[in-house]
Amino acid sequence: MDNDAPPALDAVVDLGPLPGLTGYALRRAQIAVFHDFHRTMEAEGIRTAQFSVLEVLKANPGLRQTQVSFALGIKTTNFVPLFDELERRGLAERRPIPGDRRAKGLFLTEAGRATLERLEKLVAEHEARFVARIGAAGKAQLLGLLHRLTDRTFDPDRS
Template sequence: MSDDSTTGAGRPLTARANFLLSQLGFHVAQTFAARLAPLGIAPNHFGLLTYLERAEGCTQQQLADALGIHRKVMVGLLDDLEQRGLVERRRHPGDRRAHAIHLTDAAHHLLPRARTVADEHEDDLLAALGADERADLVAVLRRIADHTGNPPGVHPGLPLAVKGNSGAPGDAS
């Protein structure tokens, strides 16, 4: 089975790490977005809020630079979060043209819940693996990600907004 040039077909595509990674990555992003939807945020919002926890008061440009996205996208993300009452655009003390982004109390209350959702999602995703295998997988994935040369922060290209959600999701419960 090492050589199948006669059949012409190579590996069945489920034995390729690149295919598996792409497929799993898509699935993971989709399911995580679905799980995060009841909280009213998308994965990229979660990443932004998580980063803001340690960089409160910085400007939008700094945020966009840190997360590796364009400032234009940051405008849209902050618009969403501001509309949901999770961040505030205050006046920057040093630069009157820049905004100082701050988390609201609602964000501080929401973030632990979002982290719980992420933990549950990860736990469900890796249900077939033992604790040692999970740690090894994370280590290997991090090595691969580190080898790509990309910054370790939030990755670009995460629209992944759940559709069919016209109104405000019922967070009244």
């Protein structure tokens, strides 16, 4: 008897202290949520960072690149190709800023506004799936805790 058990790839593995670590739990949850987000947005071909840029543009038309990328915690360097893509797809655009020829103001296009409306519906459904899991109260609690964690954990920036 006794085969030594064919190793069962999904055998129960003791993760030790990992499940009790904030960072580990956060990472797993973030992966799960983003995975759902990506699947939700698959048809539209929009990724998280792109979506967040569109939202910021909607709320603050005319901001310069520096401001948008700073607000979202994206290096301006990396922001460039990200926005290039949005511009290439006709969802947003750079316009010259009257008083400063270095800077460029960022705006949604009409197509961008329309697209964003569709996206927001999808995001609402996406979000609803999580509320279904933890309840509205749970979500409120979660957001509160996360904000307390995030808020100035370290100084965010350029020295």
